[in-house]
Amino acid sequence: MEKLHVPVLLTESIKLLNIKPGGIYVDCTLGRGGHSSEILKKLSTGKLFAIDQDPTAIKEGKEVLTKISPNFEILEGNFLNISALLAIKNVFKVDGILYDLGVSSPQLDVGARGFSYRFDGPLDMRMDPINNPLTAAKVINTYHPNDLVKILKNFGDENFAEKIVENIILKRPINTTLELVDVIKSSLPQKVLKAQKHPAKKTFQALRIFVNNEIEVFKDSLEQSLELLNSKGRIVVITFHSLEEKIVKETFKKLTISPRDTVISTLPIEIESDTEFKLVIKKPVRADKTELKINNRAHSAKLWAIEKK
Template structure:
């Protein structure tokens, strides 16, 4: 399945791209957003990050058709600040994050991301790293698995699923995604299978843990805000509540201060020292047309923050 970038126009428009600006696509994927950013640059520069070497190869072909004003790092975006510094780039005009897993990763049955295909449990975005889903399922303790499923999947039957995984792997290793799906199905009430696929939360949890997604996001967002020029923006597309909570926490940290409530009640105008402002108070969501044509956009939310002073 071809990857369709969610909120493509809305996200790139929010960057307020300047032709000579410096921009970062922290989640290159198949270059949907990067192509649009690069098309808007004349003498500007685009820096991209992705852990997936296959995605990078495909994206280079697409970006080369536009211009050479880009550089791709095969790195985790948590290293964004350090990688840019090595290129003598210490300030940027915009950073874009399109979080989560891409359609090609989900639809490639050899990658072991999806419960729809029977393959070895993998789930690595960086195919060279040692830790994968197979190791997690077959080696972590019942308590560790319970914590992962609850923390990263918000799975209310985490304990039951973890218990049955540990019990089943005593007989033989749990090698494939379908084997894992069957264990999950046997661990939850049948009524829960009507609402959504019973393995969705557990697969999400394992993927997030294997790729250290939430910790990496928090580190990267903090660094991105620090290197923004005045007028520059960080734009983020989230797909589930765990990502949303990190974005809300960090954006709130930089835009809302306890003193505001007191200052707003005073009969005089006092200038505050905020360095950032929210571009919109509530996140933007895809319209019905996009949700119908691209099912993976249904949970998407678009957030943006702008630096207003040094």
């Protein structure tokens, strides 16, 4: 029997969702069903809607959830369309929404999907291979050098972007993941090659984020999610990247701090803030030592939560 995938910060994220047995919840990132399983276990008359655009995740996730309860529905699509996907099911308000923005292991582990820097495969990286025509190969082989440098720096924090791009241009066309890994390795100094992190990690991350337009998609989806919440409803987000963090931080700050709060804080009496939302936790939650030992991906994970009053 296959071992159930345990997502990063699972216990903490489910606790922060504050699940009501009769509530309606949305897992925006079904993946292998780790979070969805735990949400479903806490529902009696409530319902879970799980969103994913990856055919493999949908198939595997459905198998996992069916064993727990029938109180779920999988919505096939991008969480960019969360409002529309729910509206089709006649759902316009929910009690909780979860985002786990990490890439699922099956995507990384299957060479043919083109996400992996460890297994050979076509340079693809599309989470939705049916509706997204932009592959990583197209980006690598046709984009202007200046644009490639910007992609690697903005989405991968890659310090050696210029050198990597210089070598990419020399080696074009690059058609497989391991061909790209070789080009990256030839562009980096020994101290980076000897470091614990894989030398291609930042470049591959940057390409994946760009190909799937992940940052803009998340930003738009989060705005819709805030509109979908019932009173006392919560949004819980697990981020893995500084750009995702920035969106959460700025959005949550804007919603939970009103101009008059500055004045209120100086008064000797306690007055309720007039904002529509409140932070559930003041600082994001990080993985503890135990989780860090068993899950390397937990190092960059941060957990955030907001509640509608």
